[in-house]
Amino acid sequence: MFGLTLLACRISLSENNAHLPLRCGKRWYASPPPPLSDNAKGFLTTLEHSSEEELTLHLQDRMQFSKEAIACLVCVFDRLHSRIDNMCKHVQASAGEDNSQSDIINVNHTLLEENSRLRDLATLLQGRHHKMSMEYNELVDKVTSSETKVSEMETTVEDLQWDIEKLRNREQKLNKHLAEAMEQLKSGYSSTGSSGGLPGGQITLNIQKFESLNAELEHNQELANSRMAELEKLQAELQEAVRESEKLKIDLRNIPEEVVKETLEYKCLQSQFSLLYNESLGVKTQLDEARALLLTAKNAHLRQIEHMESDELSLQKKLRTEVIQLEDTLAQVRKEYEMLRIEFEQNLAANEQAGPINREMRHLISSLQNHNLQLKGDVQRYKRKLRETQMEINKLRCQSGDTAVLILEDTTSDGIDVKKEEDEDHEEEEEERRKELERQRAREREREAERERERERERERQRSDELKRKDSDTLKMLRVELKKAQESQKEMKLLLDMYKSAPKEQRDKVQLMAAERKSKAEVDELRMRVRELEERERKESKKLADEDALRKIRVAEETIEHLQKKLAATKQEEEALLSEMDVTGQAFEDMQEQNSRLLQQLREKDDANFKLMSERIKSNQIYKLLKEEKEELADQVLRFKTQVDAQLLVVQKLEEKEGVLQSTLATLEKELSVRTQALELNKRKAVEAAQLAEDLKVQLEHTQAKLKEIQVSVAENRTARERESSNLKRAQEDLSRLRRKLEKQKKVEVYSDADEILQEEINQYKAKLRCPCCNTRDKETVLTKCFHVFCYECLKMRYDTRQRKCPKCNCAFGANDFHRIYIT
The missing domain is CATH 3.30.40.10 (Zinc/RING finger domain, C3HC4 (zinc finger))
Structure with missing residues (x-):
């Protein structure tokens, strides 16, 4: 019982939202307990006067109700949070929708306002319903408690009536016995008086009467005091009840705002209102931001589409013009390449015809130069021998001592001859040196010319290979471009299908169809050009292969013939040189003349070669410039292609975004339909709640009328019970008084002696103890x-x-x- 009262105290304190310290035995908490409210006092009094079963039932009802209320609150908060999260997600997802969604958003906003209004109305009705149900439960509890009290009072009244009847019957019996005893006493006194009894008996009887009178006096005083105390207690209770009733009436008429604010319901509603208000403000700001983002994204999307369309048209125009320019430049470069190739072949043919002759002449000149050098060596050797012999002769002449005049003349003549011969030798040596230098220079020039020719041949071969490679690369590039154009055509077709499916203006459709036709025509033209270029490439490759093979065969045959002729010439030259060693002077002069003529021819050929080299360098420079321009144009084409691909990717992304937005729009429409259904359900629930509220009001009025009737009947029963209790007390007092008299009479009858009476009184006093x-x-x-x-x-x-x-x-x-x- 003590644990249940403590639990009841805790529950009442938690319901009144007062953090009060509890006293268990002699243990106190830190802060002093504040005064309890009237509800808590009433609840504690009901708990004190109720039994264990009633306590458990009452506490179970309270716990069940609190659990249900907390579960409802948790469900409501979960629903609110889930709805707010869903709304935020949908608002963030619908950030890129079209202008057509503005109407839906406005309708959704109005529906949300209506939903919030209905929700507030539903919460208000639920609060009223909860309050009325609480009042109804309290009234039902009061009715049940009053009914139980009435039933208990009825049972007690019946028991008391039964006891009163028994007491009355007993009183009647005792009165009869008392009358009989009095008669017997009178008869006994008369008998004793006639016989002349003892004075001791009279003394004992007087003492007994005095004691009985004193006892009756004390008993009456006790009865008077008890009744006086009861009257004072009842009067004090009546005054307190009147004061409490007046105070309760005043409190009911003038309920202060602080009491209402301190209630749990008001605080819960205030916290819920603040949370919902803050959440509504956050949702409102998020909705405004989402609308602004939606408008900005929509405008940016439209601008980007327009910019992309204009960029695509400009890029298509640029590509067409650049492709036309590239084709023109390619045709010009091919013409120049053919002209240069023809000139190069002509120069090669001329050089091949003059090459063996020049080589033979060079070989002859080199052999003759070697022969001349040998002859010069022999001449110098003979001159030395001559000088030595002349010196020996002069010595012999000096030794013999012949005539001095002869010697002098001879010496002067010999000196003059020697000087002349030495001068002639020096001049010849200088001329030979000059000729050798000129020959070496000519040889070096010829070698350099041959090296340059070989280099030119290698360059021409490399150029032809590079041209072939470039042509193949251009063909590959054109094929790749054709594939890309086909892919772009397919993508444009898909775009056209997508744009056809979407509702747009007729002008956009006409422009897209015209662009598709133009792209198809351009693709067909590019295919024809690629085919023509492939056929040209095949023909040129065949021609080049045939011409190269024939030219190599001719060169090989010419080299063979030239080598054979060279062999025969070398043999003849050897024979002629062996046979014609005597006529070297004439041949030397003829060869000098031929050398001069050949040198002039070589100079002329060198000039022609220099001119050709300068022209070739110019053509190479022009070719390099054209090549650089072509590479730049190819880079521009690649850049434009990358830009087109990037724009196509952007278009695909925008299409994907459009699909996502359409899906979100469909989901929003579904949610709108679901919310309209929920709104209708909420309206129905609100109507049902209003009907329930009216029914509950009727039931409340009915229960209040019943309660008033029950209160009237309880008051009547209470007054009747009080009357009966007062009658019962008085009857009990009379009964006790009569019992005492009866006992005294019995003692008088039973015990004749005074000692026995005193012993009996002692026993009575012991029984009182x-x-x-x-x-x-x-x-x-x-x-x-x-x-x-x-x-x-x-x-x-x-x-x-x-x-x-x-x-x-x-x-x-x-x-x-x-x-x-x-x-x-």
């Missing part, structure tokens, strides 16, 4: 509230069994309200 509950143990504990005395075991047993009321006056007592006493 015994516990009235068990009538076995002595009185040893007193209740400090009502000061009634009982034995310790009975009070302890009543305290342990939770019957904590006085057995005589029903005054409640606690653990510290009874103490031991010692009667000596």
Whole structure:
């Protein structure tokens, strides 16, 4: 019982939203407890006066109701959070929708406002319903408690009536016995008086009468005091009840705002309102931001589409013009290449015809130069021998001592001859050196010319290979471009299909169809050009292959013939040189003339070669410039292609975004339909709630009328019960008084002697000192509230069994309200 009361105290304190410290035994918490409210006091009084079963049932009802209320609150908050999250997701997803969604957004906004209004109305109705249900439950509890009290009072009244009847019957019997006893006493007194009894008996009878009168006086005083105390208590209770009723009436008429604000319902509603208001503000700001983002994204999307369309048209025009320019430049370069190739072949043929002759002449010149050098060496050797012989002759002449004149003449003539011969030798050596230098220079020039020719041949071969490679590369590029154009055509077809499926203006459709036709025509033209270029390439490759093979065969045959001729010439030259060693002078002069002529021819050929080289360098420079221009144009084409691919990717992304937005639009439409259905359901629920509220109002009025009737009947029953209780008390007092008289009469009748009477009185006093509950143990504990005395075991047993009321006056007592006493 003690644990249940503590649990009830905690529940009442938690319901009144007061963090109050509890006292369990003699243990206190930190802060002093504030005063309890009226609801808590009423709840505690009901818990004190109710039994264990009623306590458990009441607490189970309270716990069930609190659990249901908390579950409803949690469900409502979960729904609100889920709705807010879904709304935020849909608002963020619908950031890139078209202008057509603005109407849907406005309708959605109005529906949301209507939904919030209906939700507020539903919450208000739920609050009213909850309040009315709480009042109804309280009234039902009061009715049930009053009915139980009435039934208990009826049972007690019936029991009391039964006891009163029994007491009346007993009183009648006692009155009869008393009358009989009085008659017997009178008859006994008369007999004793006639016989002349003892004076001691009279003394004892007088003492007994005096004691009985004193006892009656004391009893009457006790009755008067008890009735006076009861009257004072009833008067005080009446005044307190009147004051409480007036105070409650005043409190009901003028309920302060602080009390309303301190209630749990008001605080819960205030917290819910603040949360919902903040969430609504956040959702509103998110909605505004989403609308702004939607408008900006839409405008940017339209601008990007227009910019992409204009860029695509300009790029198509640029590509067409650049392709035409590239084709023109390619045709010009091919013409120049053919002209240069023809000139190069002509120069090669001329050089091949003059090459063997020049080689033979060079070989002849080199052989003759070697022969001349040998002859010069022989001449110088012979001159040395001549000088030596002349020196020996002069020595011999000097030794012999012949005529000095002859010697002098001879010496002068010899000196003049020697000087002349030496001068001629020096001049010849200088001329030979000059000729050798000129020959070496001519040889070096010829070698350089041959090297340059070989280099030119290699360059021409490399150029032809490069041209072939470039032609093949251009063909590959054109094929790749054709494939890309086909892919772009397919993508444009897909774009056209996508744009046809979407509702747009007729001008856009006409422009797209015209662009598609133009792209088809351009693709067909490019295919024809590619085929023509492939055929040209095949023909040129065949021609070049045939011409190269024939030219190589001719060159090989010419080299063979030239080598054979060279062999025969070398043999003849050897024979002629062996046979014609004597006529070297004439041949030398002829060869010098031929050398001069050949040198002039070589100079002329060198000039022609230099001219050809300068022209070739110019053509190479022009070719390089054209090649660079072609590479730049190819880079531009690649850039434009990359730009087109990037724009196509952007278009695909925009199409994907458009599909996503369409899907989100469909989902939003579905959600709108679902929300309209939910709105209709909420309206129906609101109507049903209003109907339920009206029904509950009718039921409340009916229950209030019943409650008033029950209260009237309870008041009547209470007054009747009080009357009966007062009558019962008086009857009990009369009964006790009559019992005493009867006992005294019995004692007088039974005990003749005074000692026996005194012994009986002693026994009565001992019985008064015994516990009235068990009538076995002595009185040893007193209740400090009502000061009634009982034995310790009975009070302890009543305290342990939770019957904590006085057995005589029903005054409640606690653990510290009874103490031991010692009667000596």
